[in-house]
Amino acid sequence: MRKKLQRFKDNAASNNVIEEGKPLYSTIKGQWGTDYFQNNHPITLELGCGYGEYTIQLAALCPAKNYIGIDLKGARLWKGSTLALEQQLQHVAFLRTRIEQLEQFFSPGEVQEIYIPFPDPRPKKSDINKRLTSPPFLDIYRRIMSPGGWLYFKTDDLDLFHYTLEVLQAQPDVQRLFHTHDCYQGSNILGEATNVQTKYEMMFINQGKTIKYIHCQLRSA
């Protein structure tokens, strides 16, 4: 508990964590380039980022894009925030909010890419619209993404994988859809799917689970 409270204090003091109570929290929408990153590079989001492995590792490889990890759990964001500070990754931010609220923080077209690594599977039928790849969430993503924007999704959960694939295949504006039941097997091994492993991914791999992967352009270019 003390560790958690210390992490919350650190987040409150860190410039790279944007959360309720900080000035940018209510003014950043549409202003990420000018008010935070001080450049107009494309923006990549990692949704339900936990410790922010994609945000940190992609940012270290690619200084020409801006990266924002988003999660509602501050103690998890702390880890990514701390690593970004240690590695002096100035093109990284962490936003503490619910994904349902994304439109409070991003203007139409402000985001170019979205990663969704290992979202909660939400297996109950009554929770279907809480799945991060359900049509209501895709509509939110569409409203903040630029045309041609890419969506990347990974899961260990077969039902969520099939559900997500069906939902995406039914979207008229989805293009260049690619999927695999096991991103570490076969001739189609993609660096983008395998180069970064999150905490949950490592746990699932250790349990002998296969990692399913989908990418597509969510809005036609």
Ligand SMILES: C[S@@+](CC[C@H](N)C(=O)[O-])C[C@H]1O[C@@H](n2cnc3c(N)ncnc32)[C@H](O)[C@@H]1O
């Ligand atoms: C299963 S964990 C995966 C974490 C990380 N992506 C990984 O692969 O290690 C799901 C994460 O999504 C976050 N999350 C779930 N629903 C959310 C929501 N509606 N808004 C923001 N974050 C959410 C949780 O706090 C948790 O950190």
